[in-house]
Amino acid sequence: MTRARRILAKLAAVLLCVGLSGIEPPAATADELAKTAFGGKALPADLPARSYGFYSKGCFSGGVAIPVDGPTWQAMRLSRNRRWGHPTMIALIEKLSRAAVADGWPGLLVGDISQPRGGPMLTGHASHQIGLDADIWLNPMPDRRLSRDERETVSAVSMIKERGLTVNEKVWTPAHARLLKRAASYPEVERILVHPGIKKKLCETTTGDRSWLGKIRPFWGRDYHFHIRIGCQPGSADCKAQAAVPAGDGCDKSLAWWFTEEPWRPNQNPDAPKARDLMKLSALPKACMAVLAAPSPASEMAATYHGGSVGAPVAAAPSPDLPVSAFLPESGVPLPAWRPDR
Numbered sequence: 292m293t294r295a296r297r298i299l300a301k302l303a304a305v306l307l308c309v310g311l312s313g314i315e316p317p318a319a320t321a322d323e324l325a326k327t328a329f330g331g332k333a334l335p336a337d338l339p340a341r342s343y344g345f346y347s348k349g350c351f352s353g354g355v356a357i358p359v360d361g362p363t364w365q366a367m368r369l370s371r372n373r374r375w376g377h378p379t380m381i382a383l384i385e386k387l388s389r390a391a392v393a394d395g396w397p398g399l400l401v402g403d404i405s406q407p408r409g410g411p412m413l414t415g416h417a418s419h420q421i422g423l424d425a426d427i428w429l430n431p432m433p434d435r436r437l438s439r440d441e442r443e444t445v446s447a448v449s450m451i452k453e454r455g456l457t458v459n460e461k462v463w464t465p466a467h468a469r470l471l472k473r474a475a476s477y478p479e480v481e482r483i484l485v486h487p488g489i490k491k492k493l494c495e496t497t498t499g500d501r502s503w504l505g506k507i508r509p510f511w512g513r514d515y516h517f518h519i520r521i522g523c524q525p526g527s528a529d530c531k532a533q534a535a536v537p538a539g540d541g542c543d544k545s546l547a548w549w550f551t552e553e554p555w556r557p558n559q560n561p562d563a564p565k566a567r568d569l570m571k572l573s574a575l576p577k578a579c580m581a582v583l584a585a586p587s588p589a590s591e592m593a594a595t596y597h598g599g600s601v602g603a604p605v606a607a608a609p610s611p612d613l614p615v616s617a618f619l620p621e622s623g624v625p626l627p628a629w630r631p632d633r
Contacts (some may be wrong), residue, residue: 293622316616319583321571323571324569324570324571326410326413329412332406332587333587333591334407335353335375335587337594338585340354341353341529342523342525343527345421345531347418349404349409350420350578350583352582352585354409357374357384357385357401357596358373358595359374362398363385363391363402363432364388364401365436367428367445369443373406374404374454377421379423380423380521383477383479383519384404384427387519394469395466397432397434400430400447402425402516403419404426405424406419407594409582410579423523424519425518427517429447429467451488456588457488457491458489472503475506475507476503481536482507483506483508487509487549490507490546490549509545514621537565550604
């Protein structure tokens, strides 16, 4: 073979490896790292919406994305491509955002939901794998549209005292409690994970109806955001449900345990990334191989959720020069100015 032909052969091999030759890459194998396979998918599986496995070991198909911007929410950390979820999850976030504004909260900053096809993430969470988890920041949404750069760099504000376990009274407000109560009010929500200090604050200050407090569960982290988890949805026979929350408001010995030394010892946190980093595709439900191999929708827009329909026409996005309040819902719900005492 001549030198020129050898060079051309090597170039063709390189093009094949990077996917520029028009030939599909080889199918994933069972011994491949699950986070690599699922983290490399840019779009969801174009199949019916179904969750497979458990929240920390599974995947899902038929995912939809929450729009980057809405009248009562903005999605954060867009570069992660984690604004995908089961349609019921996305619908819930939009519903919560509208109700929160009506309650006096300026709107939601939406954090990680799931990757397009779920599965273990390249970084971060151990859960969020089946499209039924979502993180909502405890920062109120500003009254303007954040730039893409700001969405990558703006930091959420911790609700917990530095080097402490209790709420920082300088940043915590009654409006935070109202937001959590609203989120817990939906029957599809099974639990909401928060820092133990936030749960303690709610236990100490909630009067009247306390039935919703049972869904608010203390967990590691979650001082900058709260984690909504909904249950397995109809049609997902292979979705593994989590045990129901115990009866009562949870303001008991189970909460007091979090204020001992035991939960904060090294390696105690089951949400640590080690299991995620080592998990292979063979550890996931068998259906996840089919989810990986399934075709994608035609585009991201074709799989974006718009008020109950996927791929519907999108209203003009807010201009960066206009406040979000200029794009209110048709219901006319005002977008109030944020004040710490609200």
